[in-house]
Amino acid sequence: MTPETLATIHQLYGAQSHFIDDGRAAEWAATFSADGEFDSPTYPEPVRGTADLTAFARRFFTAGREAGERSRHVLTNVFVAAAGAETATVHAYLQIVTTPVGGPSRLVRQATITDELVVADGQWRIRRRVVKRDDAADGGRA
Amino acid sequence: MTPETLATIHQLYGAQSHFIDDGRAAEWAATFSADGEFDSPTYPEPVRGTADLTAFARRFFTAGREAGERSRHVLTNVFVAAAGAETATVHAYLQIVTTPVGGPSRLVRQATITDELVVADGQWRIRRRVVKRDDAADGGRA
Amino acid sequence: MTPETLATIHQLYGAQSHFIDDGRAAEWAATFSADGEFDSPTYPEPVRGTADLTAFARRFFTAGREAGERSRHVLTNVFVAAAGAETATVHAYLQIVTTPVGGPSRLVRQATITDELVVADGQWRIRRRVVKRDDAADGGRA
Numbered sequence: 001m002t003p004e005t006l007a008t009i010h011q012l013y014g015a016q017s018h019f020i021d022d023g024r025a026a027e028w029a030a031t032f033s034a035d036g037e038f039d040s041p042t043y044p045e046p047v048r049g050t051a052d053l054t055a056f057a058r059r060f061f062t063a064g065r066e067a068g069e070r071s072r073h074v075l076t077n078v079f080v081a082a083a084g085a086e087t088a089t090v091h092a093y094l095q096i097v098t099t100p101v102g103g104p105s106r107l108v109r110q111a112t113i114t115d116e117l118v119v120a121d122g123q124w125r126i127r128r129r130v131v132k133r134d135d136a137a138d139g140g141r142a
Numbered sequence: 143m144t145p146e147t148l149a150t151i152h153q154l155y156g157a158q159s160h161f162i163d164d165g166r167a168a169e170w171a172a173t174f175s176a177d178g179e180f181d182s183p184t185y186p187e188p189v190r191g192t193a194d195l196t197a198f199a200r201r202f203f204t205a206g207r208e209a210g211e212r213s214r215h216v217l218t219n220v221f222v223a224a225a226g227a228e229t230a231t232v233h234a235y236l237q238i239v240t241t242p243v244g245g246p247s248r249l250v251r252q253a254t255i256t257d258e259l260v261v262a263d264g265q266w267r268i269r270r271r272v273v274k275r276d277d278a279a280d281g282g283r284a
Numbered sequence: 285m286t287p288e289t290l291a292t293i294h295q296l297y298g299a300q301s302h303f304i305d306d307g308r309a310a311e312w313a314a315t316f317s318a319d320g321e322f323d324s325p326t327y328p329e330p331v332r333g334t335a336d337l338t339a340f341a342r343r344f345f346t347a348g349r350e351a352g353e354r355s356r357h358v359l360t361n362v363f364v365a366a367a368g369a370e371t372a373t374v375h376a377y378l379q380i381v382t383t384p385v386g387g388p389s390r391l392v393r394q395a396t397i398t399d400e401l402v403v404a405d406g407q408w409r410i411r412r413r414v415v416k417r418d419d420a421a422d423g424g425r426a
Contacts, residue, residue: 247392
C-alpha cells in the first residue's frame with residue numbers, strides 16, 4: 001500500500017464525521033459508494049444507497065437539533081488492515097459524544113467500525129460499514 | 143495536496159497538544175505564525191502573536207499545576223479540507239480531559255477547531271484558530 | 285523523516301490497540317521487538333520479551349471477558365517526535381474506555397505513552413514503552 005493510498009484513506013476518515021455531525025448529509029452519503037451500506041445495531045435495519053444514506057444523515061442531524069444537543073462521531077485508531085489497488089478493509093474505534101446546550105458533554109457510546117472500501121469513480125468510498133457496540137454481548141443486532 | 147504536505151500537517155497536529163499540556167509554552171506558540179491568533183469562547187478575547195500565545199500557554203499549564211490536576215487536549219478527526227501550496231484549512235475535534243491527582247479523569251468539554259494555516263519560514267503554521275464549544279448554542283462567544 | 289516512514293509508523297499505532305482489545309495477543313506482542321519492554325504503572329513491574337508480552341495481552345483480554353466488559357485503548361495525538369533511519373521516538377495519548385454488557389461506557393483512565401522504536405526484521409517495532417498516568421502526581425510507579 002502506497003503512502004498516497006494511505007493518505008487518501010485517512011483523509012476520508014478525517015472528513016466523514018464532520019459531514020454527518022455538521023448536517024452535510026449529501027457529503028456524508030458520498031463517502032459511501034452508490035450502492036453503499038451502513039449497518040449499525042443502533043438502528044433497526046441497514047441503510048443502503050445514496051438516497052437513503054442522505055436521508056439517514058439528515059434525520060440524525062435534525063433529531064439532535066430538535067433535542068437541543070450536538071453529537072460528535074469521534075473516530076480514532078484508524079487501521080487500514082489490508083489495501084489492494086481498488087479495495088481495502090479499515091478498522092476504527094468510534095465514540096459518540098453528545099452535548100446539550102449548557103453541557104455537560106457525555107460519552108454516550110463506544111463502538112467499533114469495520115469498513116469494506118472500494119475505488120468508485122476514481123475515489124475511495126465505503127462499500128459496507130458494520131458498526132458493533134461495546135455494550136452488546138455480541139456487538140449488536142444479530 | 144501531496145502526501146508530503148498531508149504528513150507535515152498531521153505532524154503539526156500530532157505535536158501541538160503535547161506542547162501545551164506538558165508546559166512547553168514557547169513550542170506551542172511556535173505552532174502559530176508570528177501574527178497567529180487563537181480565538182476560543184472559553185477565554186474573554188482572542189490571543190494574538192508569539193509573546194501573548196506563549197504567556198497564554200504558560201498560564202494554562204501553571205493553572206492546572208496549581209489546581210493539582212492535568213488537562214489534555216485530545217485531538218481527533220483531523221481533516222485537511224483544502225490545501226494549496228502555502229495555505230490550508232483544517233477542521234478537527236477537541237476533547238478537554240482533566241484528571242486530578244487520584245483521579246478520576248473527566249471529559250470536561252467537546253469542541254471543534256477550524257484553523258487557517260500558512261507556510262511561514264518554510265513551516266506550516268496556524269495563522270488563525272477558531273474554537274467552538276458544543277455546549278454553546280452558537281458555538282460560543284458572539 | 286520520509287512520508288513512507290511516517291505512514292508506516294502511523295499504521296503501527298492504528299493497528300496496535302485493535303490487537304490487544306480483540307484478544308489477538310501474539311499480534312500485539314509482535315508490535316514490540318523481540319526484547320521489547322512495556323512499562324506501565326498500572327502493573328507491578330515491566331513486561332519484557334515476546335513470550336511475556338503475549339501472556340500479558342492474553343490476560344488483559346481474558347480478564348475483561350470474565351468481568352463481562354470490553355476495554356478499548358483509544359489512542360490519539362500520535363507525534364513522531366524524532367525519527368532516524370532505524371530509530372524513532374513517539375508520543376501519544378491513551379484513554380482506557382471500558383464498557384460492561386448493557387453499558388454505559390466509562391472513561392477509566394487518561395494516560396500518555398512514550399515509545400522508543402527500532403527497525404527489527406525490516407519492520408518498525410517498539411523497543412520500549414513507558415506509560416504515565418494522569419492521575420498520579422509523578423505519572424506513576426517510581
